[in-house]
Amino acid sequence: MKTHLHFFKCLVTTTLLLAIVHSQSLAGEILVAAASNFSGALTTLSEHFEENTSHKVTLIFGSTGKHYAQIKNGAPFDAFFAADIHRPELLEKEDLVLPGSRFTYALGKVVLWSPKKGFVDSKARVLNRAEFRHLAIANPNLAPYGKAAQEVLEARGLWKSLRDRLVRGENIGQAFQFIKSGNAELGFVAYAQVKRPNQRIEGSFWDVPQALYTPIEQQAVLLVDSEVARAFMLFVRSDEALKIIREYGYDIP
Numbered sequence: 286m287k288t289h290l291h292f293f294k295c296l297v298t299t300t301l302l303l304a305i306v307h308s309q310s311l312a313g314e315i316l317v318a319a320a321s322n323f324s325g326a327l328t329t330l331s332e333h334f335e336e337n338t339s340h341k342v343t344l345i346f347g348s349t350g351k352h353y354a355q356i357k358n359g360a361p362f363d364a365f366f367a368a369d370i371h372r373p374e375l376l377e378k379e380d381l382v383l384p385g386s387r388f389t390y391a392l393g394k395v396v397l398w399s400p401k402k403g404f405v406d407s408k409a410r411v412l413n414r415a416e417f418r419h420l421a422i423a424n425p426n427l428a429p430y431g432k433a434a435q436e437v438l439e440a441r442g443l444w445k446s447l448r449d450r451l452v453r454g455e456n457i458g459q460a461f462q463f464i465k466s467g468n469a470e471l472g473f474v475a476y477a478q479v480k481r482p483n484q485r486i487e488g489s490f491w492d493v494p495q496a497l498y499t500p501i502e503q504q505a506v507l508l509v510d511s512e513v514a515r516a517f518m519l520f521v522r523s524d525e526a527l528k529i530i531r532e533y534g535y536d537i538p
Contacts, residue, residue, distance in 0.1 A: 312339035313513035316361060318352040319344055320368035320503065321458030322393060322430055322475035326533035327366060333529070334520050340513050348456035350427035356381060356508065363514040366390065366505045368457075369429040373504040386507035390521055392536035393501035395433045398464065398479050399471035400488040409491040411471065412443055419452045421463040421472025430457040433498035434473035440497040480534030502538070 319327050324346045331342040345352075345362070353372040356362060357379070365382075367373050370389075376382045397412070399405045411417070423431030431453070438444040452469050454460035461478045463469040473493075479486045505521070507514055520526055527537055 314341040315363040318362040319366035321456040348427040363509040382506040389538040394476040397491040405489040417470040419469035421460045421469035423457040436498040477534040482532035
């Protein structure tokens with residue numbers, strides 16, 4: 286009887302171990318390159334995806350232009366979340382993405398923001414008064430949000446007059462840090478960087494009319510054909526994910 290009981294316990298233990306090993310063998314990991322403006326939303330999306338699967342998502346944030354260059358040079362990313370249409374289209378034309386994988390995941394908005402209350406008014410008259418030393422923007426050559434900021438200043442006739450006051454971040458995340466740290470009194474950032482779910486925006490801001498800049502349509506592409514990467518992209522397009530993206534201040538196409 287003891288022998289049979291011991292055999293049964295060993296069988297159960299072995300079965301459990303095999304189940305654990307099997308589940309671990311099904312787990313996968315993907316490396317995702319993403320535009321800095323999408324860091325808050327994509328971090329939350331990845332956490333939800335990991336909670337519901339056995340997979341791991343590693344996120345690398347930076348400027349869309351820099352990520353594009355890295356992908357062309359063979360960087361081992363599985364997916365790319367850009368801040369524009371242009372780079373995903375280029376990668377598609379260069380046969381560096383999975384055919385048919387390109388899609389729009391969010392529509393971004395630009396705001397002029399300062400952590401100081403009352404510093405930025407609803408018509409951004411602070412720009413004309415120029416009562417500040419530094420105005421932060423992302424590099425227009427690398428970051429779509431930086432390009433949008435340049436378009437806004439040009440539309441207001443202020444690009445040349447404020448050029449000496451500009452501090453340029455490599456990406457919109459760096460531009461945001463310039464402002465938050467006090468190295469710049471104000472700057473153009475993504476609305477999603479100051480908007481958090483169920484929270485009021487700190488400081489003061491100008492919601493820039495979208496007629497002043499080219500619409501920021503943000504697209505994603507698959508770079509590697511893997512089950513985990515495909516599953517993650519499907520999740521990003523789910524109702525649950527779209528709700529999260531909206532909560533972070535984006536519009537949905």
